[in-house]
Amino acid sequence: MRFRDDTRGVTVQVGAVLLFATIIIALALYQATVVPTQNADVEYKHSQAVEGDLTQLRNSLLSTAAAGSTRPTSVRLGTTYPSRVFLVNPPPPSGTLRTGSYDNDTIQVSNVEATNPETQEFLDGTWSASTKYVEYVPDYSEYQSAPTRRYTASVLSNYFPDRNVSVPLTDQLLVRGDTITLVSINGSLATSRSGPVTVSPEALSAPHQRVQVEPQNPGSPVTVTVPTSVSAAAFRNQTALGDQPNVSVVDAGENRVEIQLTGRDTYTLQTARVGVGSDTADPGPHYLTVVENDSDSVTVEARDRFNNPVAGVTVSVPGASPFQTSNRVTDENGQATFRASDSESGTATLQILGGGPDRTEVEASVDTTTATVGNGSGGGSLVYTGNATAFDGADPDSVPGGLNVTVENQYGSNVTITDVTVIPENADITGLSDKATGEGPGQSELAVDSLADQQSATADVLILDDQYVYVGDRGLTLSAETSRTERVYDTSAGVFTDVSTTVGGSPVELAPDDSAEITFSEFYAVTGGGATAVNVSNEDFRVVVSYRHDDGTESSEFVAYARPPSADDGGGGGGGSTPQVAFRLDDLTHQDQSSVEYVGSYSVSNTNSSFERVEIEYANQNDGSATQTLQNAGVRGGLRYSSSYGAGATYDVTVRVIYSDSGGEYVAASETVSDVADAANPAGNDDLSTGTTAVLSSSTIDDKSSNGQGPRYWFDYTVSSGDYAETELVAVSTGTGDKASTTSATRSTSKVKLSPGYGYGEPFKIAILVYGPDGAVVDSRIVSDTADGTDP
Numbered sequence: 001m002r003f004r005d006d007t008r009g010v011t012v013q014v015g016a017v018l019l020f021a022t023i024i025i026a027l028a029l030y031q032a033t034v035v036p037t038q039n040a041d042v043e044y045k046h047s048q049a050v051e052g053d054l055t056q057l058r059n060s061l062l063s064t065a066a067a068g069s070t071r072p073t074s075v076r077l078g079t080t081y082p083s084r085v086f087l088v089n090p091p092p093p094s095g096t097l098r099t100g101s102y103d104n105d106t107i108q109v110s111n112v113e114a115t116n117p118e119t120q121e122f123l124d125g126t127w128s129a130s131t132k133y134v135e136y137v138p139d140y141s142e143y144q145s146a147p148t149r150r151y152t153a154s155v156l157s158n159y160f161p162d163r164n165v166s167v168p169l170t171d172q173l174l175v176r177g178d179t180i181t182l183v184s185i186n187g188s189l190a191t192s193r194s195g196p197v198t199v200s201p202e203a204l205s206a207p208h209q210r211v212q213v214e215p216q217n218p219g220s221p222v223t224v225t226v227p228t229s230v231s232a233a234a235f236r237n238q239t240a241l242g243d244q245p246n247v248s249v250v251d252a253g254e255n256r257v258e259i260q261l262t263g264r265d266t267y268t269l270q271t272a273r274v275g276v277g278s279d280t281a282d283p284g285p286h287y288l289t290v291v292e293n294d295s296d297s298v299t300v301e302a303r304d305r306f307n308n309p310v311a312g313v314t315v316s317v318p319g320a321s322p323f324q325t326s327n328r329v330t331d332e333n334g335q336a337t338f339r340a341s342d343s344e345s346g347t348a349t350l351q352i353l354g355g356g357p358d359r360t361e362v363e364a365s366v367d368t369t370t371a372t373v374g375n376g377s378g379g380g381s382l383v384y385t386g387n388a389t390a391f392d393g394a395d396p397d398s399v400p401g402g403l404n405v406t407v408e409n410q411y412g413s414n415v416t417i418t419d420v421t422v423i424p425e426n427a428d429i430t431g432l433s434d435k436a437t438g439e440g441p442g443q444s445e446l447a448v449d450s451l452a453d454q455q456s457a458t459a460d461v462l463i464l465d466d467q468y469v470y471v472g473d474r475g476l477t478l479s480a481e482t483s484r485t486e487r488v489y490d491t492s493a494g495v496f497t498d499v500s501t502t503v504g505g506s507p508v509e510l511a512p513d514d515s516a517e518i519t520f521s522e523f524y525a526v527t528g529g530g531a532t533a534v535n536v537s538n539e540d541f542r543v544v545v546s547y548r549h550d551d552g553t554e555s556s557e558f559v560a561y562a563r564p565p566s567a568d569d570g571g572g573g574g575g576g577s578t579p580q581v582a583f584r585l586d587d588l589t590h591q592d593q594s595s596v597e598y599v600g601s602y603s604v605s606n607t608n609s610s611f612e613r614v615e616i617e618y619a620n621q622n623d624g625s626a627t628q629t630l631q632n633a634g635v636r637g638g639l640r641y642s643s644s645y646g647a648g649a650t651y652d653v654t655v656r657v658i659y660s661d662s663g664g665e666y667v668a669a670s671e672t673v674s675d676v677a678d679a680a681n682p683a684g685n686d687d688l689s690t691g692t693t694a695v696l697s698s699s700t701i702d703d704k705s706s707n708g709q710g711p712r713y714w715f716d717y718t719v720s721s722g723d724y725a726e727t728e729l730v731a732v733s734t735g736t737g738d739k740a741s742t743t744s745a746t747r748s749t750s751k752v753k754l755s756p757g758y759g760y761g762e763p764f765k766i767a768i769l770v771y772g773p774d775g776a777v778v779d780s781r782i783v784s785d786t787a788d789g790t791d792p
Contacts, residue, residue, distance in 0.1 A: 027086060027087065030087065031087050031088065035084070035087055035088075035089070036141075036142050037142075038081075038082065039081050039089065039090070039141060039142045040140075040142035040143050042079060042080075042081055042082070042093075043079070043093055043138075043140040043141070043142055043143035043146065044143050044146075045079075045757070045758060046076065046078070046079040046093065046138075047138060047140075047143060047146050048710075048738070048757030048758060049076060049079075049593075049738060049757045049758065050075065050076055050077075050095070050136060050138075050149065051149060051156075051169065051757055052738050052739060052740050052756060052757045053073070053074065053075040053076055054075060054136055054149045054151065054156055055156055055169070055170060055740060055741070055742065056073045056739075056740075056741060057073045057075060057134070057151065057199055058151045058154075058156045058170060059071075059741060059742050059743050060072070060073040060199070060201055061134075061151065061183065061185065061201050061274050061276070062154065062173060062183065062743065063726070063743050064201040064202075064203050064206060064274050065181075065183040065203075065206050065207070065208050065272035065273075065274050066206070066207055066208060066272075066529075066725065066726055066743075066745060067206070067207050067725065067726070067775060068203045068206040068207035069203065069640075069775065070200050070201055070202065070203065071201065071640055071642075072198050072199065072200040072642050073198070073199050073200075073201075073642075074196045074197070074198050074199075074595060074642070074644045075097055075136065075196060075197055075198075075199060076195075076196045076593075077094060077095035077096070077097060077136070077191070077192070077193050077194065077195065077196065077197055078092055078093050078094040078095050078139075078193060078194030078195060079092065079093055079194070080092050080194070081093075090141040091141075091194075092194040093138065093139060093140045093141060093194065094139050094192060094193055094194040095136055095137060095138045095139060095192070095193075095194075096136070096137045096139070096190070096191065096192040097134070097135075097136050097189060097190075097191050097192075097197060097199070098134070098135060098137070098189055098190040098191070099132045099133065099134055099135075099185070099187060099188055099189045099190070099276060099277060100132060100133050100134075100135060101130075101132050101133070102133070102227040102228075102255045102256070103254070103255070104227055104253070104255075104256060105130045105131055105132065105227055106128050106129070106130055106131075106225075106227065107128065107129055107130075107131050107153075107182050107184060107225070107226050107227070108126060108127065108128040108223075108224070108225045108226075109126070109127050109128075109180060109182065109222065109223070109224050109225075109269060110125070110126045110222070110223045110225070111125070111126075111215055111216050111217055111220050111221065111222050111223060112125070112126075112127070112213040112214070112215065112216060112222055112267070112269065113125060113213060113214060113216045114211055114212070114213055114495075115212045115213065115214050115266060115495065116211075116212065116495040116496060116497065119211050119289070119307065119495065123211060123213060123269070123307075124216075125216055127182075127269070127271065127305075129182070129184040129271070129273065129305060129306070130184065130186075131183075131184040131185050131186075131226075131227065132185045132186065132187075133150055133151060133152040133185070133227075133228075133229075134150070134151045134152075134185065134189065134276060135148055135149060135150040135151070135159065136148065136149040136150075139192075147159060147160055147167075148160070148161060149169075150166065150229060152166075152227070152228045152229060152230065153172070153174060153226040153227070153228035153230065153257070154172050154173040154174050154181070154183065155168050155169075155170055155171070155172050155228070155230055155239065156168075156169045156170045157169055157170075157229070157230055157234075159229055164229065164255075165229075165231075166228075166229040166230040166231070166234060167234065167238070168230055168234055168235075168238045168239055170742065171239050171240050171752070172235065172239045172240070172241050173744070174224060174226065174241070174259060175224065175241060175244065175247060175259055175261065176244075176745075176746055177244070177746075178264055178266065178267050178268055179267070179268045179270065179745075180222075180224055180261075180267055180268070180269045180270065181208065181270045181271075182224070182226075182269075182270070182271050182272075183208070183271075183272050183273070183274060184271075184272070184273040184274070184306070185273075185274055185275075185276065186204055186273055186274070186275045186276075186280050186281060187202070187275040187276045187277040187278060187279055187280040187281075188277050188278050188279040189276050189277030189278075190277070196644055198644065199276060199277075201274050201275065201276055202274065202275035202276070202280055203272075203274060203275075204273040204274060204275045204280055204281070204282050204283065205271075205272055205273040205282070205283050205304050205305075205306040205308045206272040206273070206274060206306075206308065207272065207308075207529065208270040208271055208272035208306070208308075209270070209271070209306070209307040209308060209494055210268050210269075210270055210492075210493060210494020210495070211268070211269045211270075211271075211307055211494055211495060212266055212267075212268055212269075212493040212494065212495050213266065213267050213268070213269045214265060214266050214267070215265075221248075221260040221261055221262045222260070222261040222262075222267060223258055223259065223260050223261070224258070224259040224261070225252055225256065225257070225258045225259075226256070226257055226259075227255055227256055228255065228256070228257055229255055230257070231251060231257070232249040232250050232251045232257050232258075235249045235257060235259075236249050241259070245263065246261065246262045246263030246264070247259065247260070247261055248260045268493065268494065270494075271305075271306040271307060272306055272308075273306055282304075282310075283304035283305050283306060283308075283310075284304060284310065285302040285303070285304060285310045285313045285352050285360070286303060286304050286305040286359070286360075287302075287303055287359035287360060288300055288301070288302055288303075288315065288350065288351065288352055288359070288360050288361060288362050289301055289303065289362060290362050290364055291335065291470075291472065291487070291496070292470075292472050292474065292487060293364050293365070293366075294366075294474075294477070295340075295366060295367050295368065296339060296340045296366060296367075296368050297337055297338060297339045297340060297366065297474060298337070298338050298350070298364035298366065299335055299336070299337045299338075299472060299473065299474065300315055300335065300336055300338075300350055300362060300364075301330070301333070301334045301335045301336075302315065302330050302334050302336075302352060303334060308334075309330070309333050309334020309335070310330065310334050311330055311331060311332050311333070311334055312329060312330060313329065313330045313334070313336075313352060313353075314327055314328075314329050314330075314352070314353035315327070315328050315329075315330065315336045315338075315350055315351065315352060315353065316350070316351060316352075316353045317338065317348050317349065317350055317351075318349065318351065319349075320348075321348055322340050322341060322344035322345065322346045322348055322366050323338040323339060323340055323341065323344075323348065323366075324338075324339050324340070324341050325338065327353070331473075333473075335472075335473060337473060337474060338350065338364075340366040340367075340368045341368070342368055343368060343369050344366060344367075344368050344369070345366070345367040345368070345369045346365065346366070346367075347363055347364070347365040348363070348364060348365075348366075349361055349362070349363055350362050350363075350364060381410050381411070381556060382407050382408070382409055382410070382411070382415055382417075382510075382545055382547055382554075382556045383407065383408050383410050383556065383558075384405065384406070384407055384543070384556070384558035384560065385406045385407065385408050385515065387404075387405065387406040388403065388404065388405045388406075388541075388560035388561060388562050388563065389403075389404050389562060389563045389564075389565060390402065390403065390404075390535065390536045390537040390539070390562040390563065390564055390565055391403075391404050391442065391519075391565055392442075392522075392565070393434060393435075393436060393441070393442030393443065393519075393521040393522050394434070394436035394437075394438070394442045394443045394521075395433075395434065395435035395436050395521070395522060395533075395691075396435065396691050396692075397533050397690060397691025397692055398691060399522070399533035399534070399535050399690065399691065400535055400536065400537055400564070400565050401521075401522030401523045401524065401533045401534050401535065401536055402442060402519060402520060402521040402522045402523070402536070403422065403519065403520045403523070403536055403541055403560070403562055404441070404517060404518070404519045405517075405518050405519075405541075405543055405560045406451070406515055406516070406517050406518070407515065407516055407518065407545055407556070408510075408513065408514070408515045409510040409511065409512055409513065409514050409515070409516075410512075410513070411512060411549055411550075412512055413512065413549055413550045414509050414510060414511055414512070414549065415509070415510050415547045415548065415549040416507045416508065416509045416510075416547055416548045416549075417448050417457070417480055417507060417508050417510070417516060417518075417545060417546075417547050418479065418480060418481045418507060418546050418547055418548060418553075419477055419478065419479045419480065419481070419545075419546040420446060420448070420477070420478060420480065420518055420543065420544070420545050420546070421475050421476065421477040421478075421543065421544040421545075421546075422471070422475050422476055422520055422541055422542075422543055423474065423475030423476075423541065423542040423543075423544075424471065424475070424523065424536075424539065424540075424541055425539065425540040425541065425542065425559075425609045426534070426539055426540075426609065426611070427473075428525040428534070428633075428634055428635065429471060429523045429524070429525060429534050429536075429539075430468075430470065430471050430472075430489075430524070430525060430526045431468030431469065431470065431471060431489065431523070431524035431525070431526035431531055432445050432468060432469040432471055432476060432520060432521075432522070432523055432524070433445070433461075433463060433467070433468045433469060433522065433524060433531075434460070434521040434522060435465065435522070436521070439458045439460060439504045439505075440456065440458060441517070441519040441521070442519065442521050443521065444458035444459060444460045444504070444519075444521065445459055445460060445461050445469060445478060445501075445520065445521060446458065446459040446478040446480060446518070446519070446520060447459075447517075447518070447519045447521070448480045448508045448516055448517075448518050449508070449516060449517045449519075450508050450509075450510060450514060450515075450516050451514070451515045451516060451517055452510070452511065452514040452515070455505070455506070455508045455509065456504075456505045456508065457480035457481070457503070457504065457505040457506060457507055457508050458480070458503070458504040458505055459478040459479060459480055459501045459502070459503055459504075460501065460502045460504065461486055461488065461499055461501050461502075462499065462502060463488055463499055464490070466490060466491045466492040466493075466531075467488050467489065467490045467491070467497075467499075468488065468489050468491070468524055468526050468531055469486050469487070469488055469499075470486070470487040470488060470489050470496065470526075471523070472487075475542070475544075477544075478501065479501065479503065480503065480505075480507055480508065481503065481507045482503065483500050483501050483502065483503050484500070484501050485498050485499070485500050485501075486498070486499055486500075486501060489526055491526065491527075491529070491530050491531055491723075491773075518543075518545070522534075522536075523536055525634070525635075525636075525774070527773050527774070529723075529724070529725045529773035530722075530723035530724060530725065530772065530773030531692070531723060531773070532636055532690065532692070532693075532723060532772070532773065532774055533690060533691070533692055534635075535605045535606070536562045537562060537563070537564035537565070537605075537606055538561070538562065538563075538564065538606055538607060538608035539561075539562050539607070539608060539609065540559055540560070540561055540562075540608065540609040541559070541560045541562065542557065542558075542559050542560075543557070543558055543559075543560050544556070544557045545557075561608075564606070579604050579605065579606050579607045579611070579657045579668050579669040580604070580605045580606045580669070581602060581603075581604055581655055581657060581669050581670070581671045582602065582603045582604075582605075582686040582687075582688055583600065583601070583602050583655050583671055583673065583685075583686055584600075584601040584602075584685040584686050584687075584688055584776070584777055585598060585599070585600055585601075585653055585673050585675060585681065585682055585685060586598065586599040586600075586601070586681055586767070586769060586777055586780070587675060587677060587678065587679050587680055587681050587682070588679060588730055588732055588739075588741075588765075588767070589647050589677040589678060589679045589732070590647065590679070590732050590733070590738075590739040591647045591648065591678060591679065591733070591734060591735070592733055592735070592736045592737060592738065592739075592759075593647075593738075593739070594644070594645050594646065594647040594648075595642070595643065595644050595645070595647065595739075596620075596626070596641070596642065596643040596645070596646045596647055596649075596651075596677045597640070597641070597642045597643075598618060598640070598641045598642075598651070598653065598675075598677075599638055599639075599640050599641075599769070599777060600616045600618075600630075600638065600639050600640075600641070600653060600655070601637070601638040601688050601775070601776035601777040601778075602614060602616070602636065602637060602638075602639075602655050602688075602776065603635070603636045603686075603688050603776065604635045604636070604657050604669070605635070607635055607657070607668075610659040610660060610668070611635065611657070611658075611659060611668075612633075612658045612659055612660040612665060613631050613632060613633045613658050614631065614632050614633075614634070614635070614637065614655065614656070614657055614658070615629055615630070615631045615655070615656045615658060616629070616630050616631075616639045616641075616653065616654070616655050616656075617629040617652075617653070617654045617656070618630075618641040618651055618653055619651060619652045619653070619654065620643070620646050620649050620650075620651055621649065621650045621651065621652060622646070622649040622650065623645075623646060623649065626643045626645065626646045626649075628641055628643075631658075632775075634774055636688070636772070636774040636775075636776050637774050637775045637776055638771065638774070638775035638776045638777060639775075646677060647677050647678070648676065648677060648678060649676070649677055650674060650675070650676050650677075651674070651675055651676075651677055652672055652673075652674050653672065653673045653674075653675060654670055654671070654672040654673075655670060655671045655672075656669075656670045657669040657670065678734065679732050679734050679765045680734070680765070681782065688772075688776045688777065688778050689778045689779060690723075690778075692722055692723050693722050693723045693724070693772045693778040693779075694719045694720050694721065694722035694723060694724035694747070694770060694772070694778065694779070695719070695720045695722065695770070695778075695779045696717060696718075696719060696720075696727075696768060696770050696779045696780070696781055697718045697719060697720045698716075698717065698718045699715070699716065699717040699718070699768055699781050700715070700716040700717070701713060701714075701715055701766055701768075701781075701783060701785075701791065701792055702714040702715075702791055703785055703787065703788070703789055703790055703791045703792060704753075704789065705760055705787040705788055705789050706760070706789060707760055709755075710755065710756070710757065710758055710759065710760050710787075711731065711733075711737060711738070711755065711756045711758075711759045711760055711762070711764065711787035712753065712754070712755045712787075713731050713753070713754045713755075713764075713766060713787075714751050714752065714753055715729050715749075715751075715752040715753075715754070715768065716749070716750040716751065716752075717748070717749065717752075717768055718747065718748040719747040719748065719770055720747075721747075723772050723773050723778075724747065724770070724771075724772065724773065725745065725771045725772060725773045725774075725775070726743050726744060726745045726771050727743065727744055727745075727746075727768065727769065727770050727771070728741060728742070728743045728767075728768075728769040728771065729741060729742050729743075729744075729752060729754060729767070729768055729769075730754075730765070730766070730767040730769070731754045731756055731764050731765075731766050732756075732764065732765050732767075733756065733759045733762050733763065733764050733765075733787075734762075734763045734764065734765055734784075735759065735762040735763045736759065736762055737756055737758060737759015737760075737762035737763075737764060737787065738756035738757040738758045738759050739756055740754040740755055740756040740757075741754065742754065756787075759787055760787055760788070761786065761787060761788055762786070762787055763784065763785070763786055763787075764784070764785050764786070764787050765782065765783075765784060766782070766783045766784070766785055766792060767780060767781070767782045768780060768781040768782075
């Protein structure tokens with residue numbers, strides 16, 4: 001029997017094999033083509049996002065140099081790919097954030113000298129310092145053409161190492177009008193990972209000090225030379241440097257650019273050093289200068305090569321010395337005061353211990369052989385009556401910044417008041433200016449008026465609105481009898497000058513039992529960036545009144561407690577009513593990346609000599625590990641908080657005013673604001689502007705977003721005259737978009753561009769924040785907008 005072939009089962013098996021093969025081939029094709037494309041898109045989006053992070057890092061470095069306070073920034077070095085069930089991803093992409101140096105790492109300005117003799121040792125011809133760049137190098141699997149992002153010479157750029165070409169992403173800050181800003185980067189940073197890293201810039205010599213300079217050779221240009229991979233052509237054509245008159249930019253060798261400035265008689269030079277990573281180095285003392293020299297004492301200040309004061313420096317007087325001690329260590333302000341011994345006269349050399357170049361030593365003269373100082377003995381005294389009040393003089397603001405005290409002649413003969421010294425117990429009070437025309441109480445820096453007749457004497461220092469008579473650690477002495485030369489600080493130029501006083505009236509002579517009223521108008525907290533009027537209510541002042549009488553020249557010293565203008569209680573030292581807290585909270589949180597950022601601005605009034613500091617606690621109610629307490633020693637200021645996680649959580653933000661007395665520290669006043677970290681400011685923010693702070697005069701915000709280029713915003717703004725530090729521009733998505741920000745110390749600018757990396761069609765918070773010199777936000781414009789090309 002024969003059997004025929006039977007193939008009925010073969011078609012099912014063959015079909016199964018073919019189907020499986022088709023699936024395998026499809027998966028292989030997907031793995032080979034689609035997965036790389038999708039991963040390349042993930043890498044490209046990360047590249048755009050990290051550009052925003054590095055822009056924030058650049059701004060943080062420049063902000064630390066300008067303000068002297070650290071502003072931590074998070075940089076996302078890598079990202080993750082989407083999860084795949086049957087397919088394979090390469091390892092998560094990572095990146096490296098590192099510092100590096102050029103062959104010639106020197107930043108330099110040449111053909112300049114300081115206009116003020118006090119700083120000519122700091123700057124006489126050429127100034128230079130070393131610097132580094134900071135760069136991010138990605139390690140992507142697919143996006144092979146991704147650029148290296150490099151911060152160098154104030155510019156963040158896309159750097160293509162194979163061609164040694166850089167394309168600027170931000171504007172430059174090296175030269176803005178008549179201001180030259182040079183920031184040295186120091187330290188060692190080398191971090192590689194796929195997650196985020198937080199960079200906390202360190203103020204090694206900051207905030208930068210403003211020094212007025214002039215061309216040493218007026219017939220030649222002032223030259224600024226910096227190491228950078230950004231070419232001269234890129235500076236000219238892709239930054240605002242090319243739009244400035246009398247400015248030329250040329251290449252000065254490989255990775256080096258020279259900027260030539262002409263057409264101006266003077267410039268303002270700002271220098272600072274900022275550290276990143278480890279192995280940072282403080283500049284150390286560079287030169288010594290005299291800041292105050294009276295007949296019985298001299299105060300010197302040690303400064304570094306960036307013109308910032310240096311604490312902890314030993315200053316010595318070699319050889320025979322007319323002073324009570326031959327060695328002093330500089331305080332937190334970089335200053336050391338040497339007091340002359342009795343009946344001493346002569347000139348001495350003071351030097352930084354160990355000697356060195358000529359710039360590390362100075363000469364000063366003292367003479368204590370001609371005056372006698374007593375305490376009112378010999379049959380009477382000129383006594384303080386216990387009446388001292390704060391008052392508001394004839395200046396434009398309403399801050400009671402003047403001090404009024406009353407003294408009485410308890411001698412049996414007449415006395416004539418010649419000089420008055422005032423020494424604030426509050427170290428923040430460093431300036432005096434009446435800011436008024438005319439003469440008399442509230443219109444003169446010093447006024448002495450007899451309460452028995454019409455006698456009066458005034459001492460006026462004829463200064464500009466941005467100038468303040470310097471009140472040092474030993475106070476300020478003004479004469480009601482003769483013209484003297486006083487030290488004056490110019491906040492706009494950032495320099496000290498000498499100005500002679502103008503004496504009006506005649507010295508006040510008091511008969512026995514007659515009284516005189518002495519007024520100082522008005523006190524300010526003066527910093528390198530401006531001045532803030534101080535409410536002297538509840539402040540303590542040490543006052544020394546010098547006078548002549550039958551037995552010679554004597555002085556009476558007492559402590560005056562300034563009662564508030566409305567108070568009618570008796571004098572006394574210390575005490576006072578409860579401090580008053582004004583607070584503003586700006587929420588700049590980036591929800592899509594879960595990163596939290598707050599700026600807490602405060603102003604405390606009605607303090608007294610027990611004031612120690614202000615603390616702001618940012619307490620995450622959902623996660624205690626994100627809670628942080630920051631502090632500041634000033635009665636006004638701003639403290640910035642940031643965290644790489646916690647967006648959407650509720651924060652209790654508490655401001656505490658800390659006092660200290662013999663029993664220890666305690667909270668004298670506090671205020672708490674609750675807020676959800678979502679980029680929306682809480683309701684009820686206080687207005688921290690004063691009569692002297694700058695305001696946002698005008699602003700324009702243009703939405704230039706497009707589907708191809710993503711969200712883009714252009715800003716034009718003008719800030720008025722007045723106390724001012726910088727303006728911060730922020731575009732942060734309140735949806736699933738990105739965040740971008742920048743800061744500038746320029747008062748007026750146009751077409752400042754912010755380009756968040758992603759988020760076209762998403763909602764954004766757009767903010768213009770104006771900062772005062774103390775770091776507080778004093779004015780703002782905040783709008784909501786959808787990034788769709790339609791202006792808000």
